[in-house]
Amino acid sequence: MIVTITPNPSLDRTYEVADLALGEVHRATTDRLDPGGKGVNVSRALTAAGHRTTAVLPLGGPSGRLLAELLRGQGIDAAPVAISGDTRINVSIVEDGGRLTKVNARGPELTAAESAALLAVVGQDFTGPDVDWLACCGSLPRGLAPEWYAELVAQVHSGGARIALDTSGPALLAALAARPDVVKPNREELAEAVGRPIATVGDAVDAAGELRKLGAQQVLASLGADGMLLLAEEGSWFGTAPVVAVRSDVGAGDASLAGFLGAGGSGPGALAAALAHGAAAVQLPGSVMPTPAHLNSAAVAVTADIPLERALRG
Template sequence: MIVTITPNPSLDRTYELPGSSLRLGEVNRAESDRVDPGGKGVNVSRALTAAGHRTTAVLPLGGLSGELLARLLREQGIDVASVPVAGESRINVSVVTGDGALTKINAPGPELSAAESAALLATVRRDFTGPGVDWLACCGSLPRGLTPAWYAELVGQVHSGGARIALDTSGPALLAALAARPDVVKPNAEELAEAVGRPLATVGDALDAAGELRKRGARQVLASLGADGMLLAAEEGNWFGTASVDVVRSDVGAGDASLAGFLGAGGAGPEALASALAHGAAAVQLPGSVMPSPADLRPLAVRVTADIPLERPLGR
């Protein structure tokens, strides 16, 4: 089983506008809208369920929005382990215009108390670190009330129970967790550049940065480079891959779908990287934060190689 933990989950409301721009200061009329359970770990669980994997989402939930979030997940066949919190779970808003441009407004979410933080850690330690748990994916930003060291503490507790841990976060929380040796971290290009403190101009620069994160403690680095592809840096070797995409409809949750594809395919090696690429490419061609099913995947559109194009520029 793959367990996800999302310290700051959300309801994601997406509006699709027919025109090519969002008109600020005016009334904009959407041609469609949808509400999805959100948060990076939530999206990973949704993508795993769509692919037929067993998963449980561990979430701090509060208020009516928290109740709706849990209900939507259970309706999708996802087990929910909820930790009650006093604050209201956040609602994020995305606006997608006809040309594919995405505008997001992310709410800060509730502030967790020390007792609520401890309860979240205790739930993971008690119920999800023993036999039967293959991976625990810790994903997203930390809510107010949790220090950057919170993920590092969680990584240590999960490893003590024998499970492997994937970490998808950024900034101080990512840097603090590296010394606890997460089994895989999944930064995007911007987060990778921030972690090493310098811009990344080429695929080779990204590979060097991934190597630095490995030296600091990450056992594997799965680096998403957006439209430029994806890197996997590990002790066993380094691989680079790309996936062709016809039309980008929404990139909300695409990185989360990639992580689900990677973990669902074993979480190591070029085959898992190919699965990550296929899932991410399928996700960007779907509306809102819809997660891809196996029918949406195009494995023949994926290319993975150990011959990494070091001089290829990023952000082309």
């Protein structure tokens, strides 16, 4: 069982257009409405791969009811916490060639009682021996202090489960002292955490090593099209996966985390699974999560011989 916690979920509307020109009227070639938020996407990817999962999330208003309905339609178990505010709606515009423009709404402000209720649901129902991992994902909504994730990590560890954390900024830094079992920053989040640019694979290795010194037991770092890194006490690995054509990278990092956790959450085999899931996700529309039929695991390459001098694109 892998439980996900998404403090700031969303409805994700995705439009595909040929080219985006500011100030112009566009006609979308396709559009989709998906349940969203990083942890929700992890649960969607886990469900698509046949794993047991439950999505814990605050929901409110008509958009929250619609999100719950979409989750039920995809066969995903949910443990909603009722809030007074409306669940946010995000908009993504994807151009031919995969360039993404995204507008994320701020979302509702949670009250102290709603914040406590969210922690209570996790502590009461999802820290027992049946839970292998809890994945805490995404930004914190207004009303939750940066230390909220740190409190959650401590609560989960006290119940004996392992915890994966995918967030950024002050919330990530505040949680490291609680020793999450794995953190999953992307290149930009890694650079923000250490306060300097990440220009090479070696730079990313050094930055991930700093996060481990601050408390992260493992660092799974996404370098976009350049691959992924995994740093842990037992070793370090670098991997790549080929992508024929990028259609949308919405949720690709979440698919990667689902692949990693579904494959055990440690070691080079789990890194390979993360790469396969991420590569499959970027070739699908909107935030569609890959199924096993979409994966090209044989094309994934993972090595302990990390190319430290390799420059990163972009």
